[in-house]
Amino acid sequence: MRFLPVLAVLPGLLTASDYFAGAMGGVSALSADARTEGAAPRAFSGYKPENGPAALLFAGRHLTEYFSLQASYGWNRNDVALSGLSLVPAQSFELPMRSTIHAGTVEAMLYFRNRDSFARPYLSAGPGIHRLGVSARAPAAVTGSPVLPAEQFSRTGASLRVAVGIDLRIRDGFCFRYSFAETLQRNGISSQLRPPGQRNLANFQNFWGVLWHF
DSSP, rough: OOTHHHHHHHHHHHOOOEEEEEEEEEEEEEEEEEEEEEETTTTEEEEEEEOOEEEEEEEEOOSSSSEEEEEEEEEEEEEEEEEEEETTTTEEEEEEEEEEEEEEEEEEEEESSSSSSSSEEEEEEEEEEEEEEEEEEOEEEEEEEOOOOOOOOEEEEEEEEEEEEEEEEEEEEEEEEEEEEEEEEOTTTTSSSSOOSOOEEEEEEEEEEEEEEE
C-alpha cells in the first residue's frame, strides 16, 4: 500500500517527458592568470586571453514539468599571449598562442516555470570531460635566454559546468534559447608558465540558439 502514491504520480511523470535537441553559437572568454616570485619581485609570469568564438550542440529529455537532463558537446577557440620576466638574470619573453577546447558535459536542469509557459528560465549544472589544445601562432619575442613554454601542448581532464538560461517559445515545437555558462577545469596553460600559475581555468560562455522538441 505504501507504493500507491508513487504509482499514482508515475503516469504524470511519464506523460510529461519529452525529448529536445538544439544548437547554439556565441562568445567565449577565458580567465587570466599570473604569478610573481621573490620580494622585488624577481620573476613574473602570466597569460592574457582574448575573447573567441564558441559553439554548443545539445540533446536531452524533459523528465517532469520542471526537471530535465541534457548532454552537450562544446567547442571554443581563444587567442592567448603567454609572457614571463626575470630580473636576475635579466630576460623576458612573450609568446602568442591559440587555445582550443573540446568538451562533453552531462547536466541536470531545473526549470522555474512549466512547459506551457512562453518563457522558461532555468539553472543547470553537471560534470564533463574536456580537452585543451594550445599551439603557437607566431614566434616568441625574446630578451636574453628565458625558458619558453612548449610551442604545442594539450591537456585532458574533468570539468564542471554551471549555467543559467531561458527558453522562449517561438512556435509549437521550437524555442529560442539563451545561456550564460561557466566551466571550471584544471589549468593546462598556467602549468606551462615559469613560475607556474596557481588558479584553475574558468571558461565563460554566452550562447544564443534554437531548441527543437520532438
